[in-house]
Amino acid sequence: MGFLAYTFRRLIEMVPVLIGITLAAFLLLRVMPGDPATLILGTRGDEKDIAALQAQLGLDRPLWEQYFRFVLDVVRGSFGQSIAYGRPVAELILQRLPASLWLVAYSTVLAIVMAVPAAILAALRRGGAVDLMLRGLLVFALATPSFWLGILLILALGLKLGLFPVSGYGEGVGSHLWHLFLPSLVIALTTAAIVMRNLRSSLLAVLNADFIDSARAKGLSSRRVLLRHVLPNALISAVSVLGVHTSWIIGGTVVIEAVFGVPGLGNLLIASIFGRDYPLVQGLTVAFAILVVLVNLATDLAYAAIDPRVSLD
Amino acid sequence: MIRGIFVFAFALATLVTVALPLSIADAQTKFRLGIDNDALSMDPIASSDNPSIWVQLLLYDTLVRPSVDALKVEPGLAERWSISPDGREYTFVLSEAKFASGRPVTAEDVVFSLQRAASDKSRWGRFFRPIKRFQVLDDRTVKFGLDQPFTPMMANLALFSSAVLPKAEVQKDESAFFAAPNGSGPFVLKRWAKGERIVLAKNPHYWQKGKPYVDEAEIQVIAEDNSRVIKLQAGELDAVIKIPINQVRALQGRPGISTGIADIFRVDFVQLNTRKKPLDDVRVRKALNHAVNREAIVQGILFGTAKLAVSAVPIMTYHNENLKPYAFDPGLAKKLLAEAGYPNGFSITMLLSAGDVTWRQVAAAIQDDLRKVGINLTLRQIEGGTLFTTTKSGNYEMALSYASSDTIDPDQLIGFTSINPERANAFHTEWKSARVNELYELERKTPDGEGRGKMFKEMNAIVHAEAPYIFLYHQNATFAVRSNVEGFRILPTSNWRLEEVRLK
Numbered sequence: 097m098g099f100l101a102y103t104f105r106r107l108i109e110m111v112p113v114l115i116g117i118t119l120a121a122f123l124l125l126r127v128m129p130g131d132p133a134t135l136i137l138g139t140r141g142d143e144k145d146i147a148a149l150q151a152q153l154g155l156d157r158p159l160w161e162q163y164f165r166f167v168l169d170v171v172r173g174s175f176g177q178s179i180a181y182g183r184p185v186a187e188l189i190l191q192r193l194p195a196s197l198w199l200v201a202y203s204t205v206l207a208i209v210m211a212v213p214a215a216i217l218a219a220l221r222r223g224g225a226v227d228l229m230l231r232g233l234l235v236f237a238l239a240t241p242s243f244w245l246g247i248l249l250i251l252a253l254g255l256k257l258g259l260f261p262v263s264g265y266g267e268g269v270g271s272h273l274w275h276l277f278l279p280s281l282v283i284a285l286t287t288a289a290i291v292m293r294n295l296r297s298s299l300l301a302v303l304n305a306d307f308i309d310s311a312r313a314k315g316l317s318s319r320r321v322l323l324r325h326v327l328p329n330a331l332i333s334a335v336s337v338l339g340v341h342t343s344w345i346i347g348g349t350v351v352i353e354a355v356f357g358v359p360g361l362g363n364l365l366i367a368s369i370f371g372r373d374y375p376l377v378q379g380l381t382v383a384f385a386i387l388v389v390l391v392n393l394a395t396d397l398a399y400a401a402i403d404p405r406v407s408l409d
Numbered sequence: 410m411i412r413g414i415f416v417f418a419f420a421l422a423t424l425v426t427v428a429l430p431l432s433i434a435d436a437q438t439k440f441r442l443g444i445d446n447d448a449l450s451m452d453p454i455a456s457s458d459n460p461s462i463w464v465q466l467l468l469y470d471t472l473v474r475p476s477v478d479a480l481k482v483e484p485g486l487a488e489r490w491s492i493s494p495d496g497r498e499y500t501f502v503l504s505e506a507k508f509a510s511g512r513p514v515t516a517e518d519v520v521f522s523l524q525r526a527a528s529d530k531s532r533w534g535r536f537f538r539p540i541k542r543f544q545v546l547d548d549r550t551v552k553f554g555l556d557q558p559f560t561p562m563m564a565n566l567a568l569f570s571s572a573v574l575p576k577a578e579v580q581k582d583e584s585a586f587f588a589a590p591n592g593s594g595p596f597v598l599k600r601w602a603k604g605e606r607i608v609l610a611k612n613p614h615y616w617q618k619g620k621p622y623v624d625e626a627e628i629q630v631i632a633e634d635n636s637r638v639i640k641l642q643a644g645e646l647d648a649v650i651k652i653p654i655n656q657v658r659a660l661q662g663r664p665g666i667s668t669g670i671a672d673i674f675r676v677d678f679v680q681l682n683t684r685k686k687p688l689d690d691v692r693v694r695k696a697l698n699h700a701v702n703r704e705a706i707v708q709g710i711l712f713g714t715a716k717l718a719v720s721a722v723p724i725m726t727y728h729n730e731n732l733k734p735y736a737f738d739p740g741l742a743k744k745l746l747a748e749a750g751y752p753n754g755f756s757i758t759m760l761l762s763a764g765d766v767t768w769r770q771v772a773a774a775i776q777d778d779l780r781k782v783g784i785n786l787t788l789r790q791i792e793g794g795t796l797f798t799t800t801k802s803g804n805y806e807m808a809l810s811y812a813s814s815d816t817i818d819p820d821q822l823i824g825f826t827s828i829n830p831e832r833a834n835a836f837h838t839e840w841k842s843a844r845v846n847e848l849y850e851l852e853r854k855t856p857d858g859e860g861r862g863k864m865f866k867e868m869n870a871i872v873h874a875e876a877p878y879i880f881l882y883h884q885n886a887t888f889a890v891r892s893n894v895e896g897f898r899i900l901p902t903s904n905w906r907l908e909e910v911r912l913k
Contacts, residue, residue, distance in 0.1 A: 130792070138457065140532075141535065142535075142831070142833070145535060182455050195604075247636070262640040263636050355635075356636065357629070357630065357631035363632055367446065370794055
């Protein structure tokens, strides 16, 4: 099956997943106590005011009708109207999407840049001082809460040394790269640690394989053995680990966005949950789901590109 | 190797830094303020969150506005006004103000905006519905007619939600208007990067000549408290609000930074469900008030900055100075409990909003104090959005909560916290006093002055004595500014007048 046909089929397969997601998001919000009208009016309204606002927001309709309206809004592409902002949900998501995508892409690139060379080094010098040091760093990266590390980096590199802005997003590509370096680094450290650990053990397994011995016996340079034979074979599992972890990053940028003042989707999600902005929470859930599905698709495609044994079907 | 990678990464970042087209500093003065949440909307009748209200107060004007001490209303767009002796007719004369577009503000605009604020789609309708008749007398004079006197009306007219908007533009296309609003306030909305910053530019037509003193005000959104404070220290901001209370002192010592603590219209308390035993007994409720060491809570947790509460309304106009906070007296508390038939205390549960460190500490302190008089208090944290609906359903015993006033008239919060039924059955305590209800009806028809003041004082004295709450304290608002900033302060209504800020 061709690349395009495969991609198309996978996108079609997304439809039932998304229907499931919309239903879950919708129902979870409805069983959660607290309602938007009461929260909005607070000290300012009585029962009548609350009922009127609920009617205005369409919350007095039967559940099936509310769900149907939501699905209709999704199909129309507006995703409904945010209660708090009074604007179409799709518009709000598109405003915040770039910052989140930047963060995910930037941190993934940084993670690869850190993890691959480190893993190769550790695998080649297995048990040596470098290997031990890298593995120590790995434990540190995995055990450190990103929140704390973020604040420390802001204090050290932002406040004391003034190398990076304390927070913000900036304008233009260069400015984004500069502003988002620290938050991306914080996210990348965990990812890099996980990818590195995985890649290191795959490298070790491949290095001990018979075909490597035969490649060496053929008289290939160790550089060529490493780049042509060892690395491609070891990368396969690292790619899937990276894919899974990138999906996790998408959901996990929330804290980092708050610490570094990045105007992404995470901040929007938190605020909308506290405010019981049903349409916005539903829309964001669907948006996050689409992102995760797309990353999984990209992972599978990358997989096929690296490993000729994998066919797209 | 790993060091090499870090060096590479930093080199990359440094390269980017150098390659950046650095923004060239111009002669314009710009004041940068850090806040914790973005505004949601610029439509005054659809907003109830603080950031939206704060920004709108800088973009739009109201007929009258609260004075800086929030004890009375002062001229806004209206340069003078009169109220008929029967309290049913309000006449306002507009000053010669202009919208940012240069068009004059007219009586038509005022009537349109007030009718819109009182309409069904307004979330603030109840504040303006007492106005039954709107009349344009001439271009600069309007008259409002009420069916019966309603004294809180003036304070309501000072609310942001009655902002005067240009009729023609709003009617033409609401969503286009609120995306690029045109008001008569000190600033105009120049750019709004959602979730990140709101840039305001000086309104050249502002009616208070000479103000604002700065050319631009930039409000940056940084959700995390620590990051906001660090940004101030790094000089990336000129002022921040909501600094964590435990950092106020530490920051005060830093060169070039000063901190401020402002009294705002807020009261913190524990709601007592007076329908549930043993809280139905006033002796038990008094005992609870005597058992809690509120002074220690304020000293230990709020760093001594909050005033103690004597009733369920903030300290504002007509505050009853004669009321003293319940004395911390565990002996008296025990005696009252014994009289009520609980010599060995009892077990009870208190709800609180999860995720707020200060409240968790306060709750723990209350728990400890109550244990000493034999009361076994269980704390139950629930998500903030569900606290209100839970107490409203009546399915609780005690709940740690607070109330804050939107207007400068104590009528709003006494109605909410102390009147049953009114809007919330005395904020879900279900407590009821015929006398307080009667005074409330009376107060609303009585013109401002000593007589009305006495009514509030009596109401608060009754609430104090009957204790449907454990009255705690009035939490402050915190802020910090760099030393080049002059004139930044948080008003009792919790907003700020950025038009009065100067940069040295």
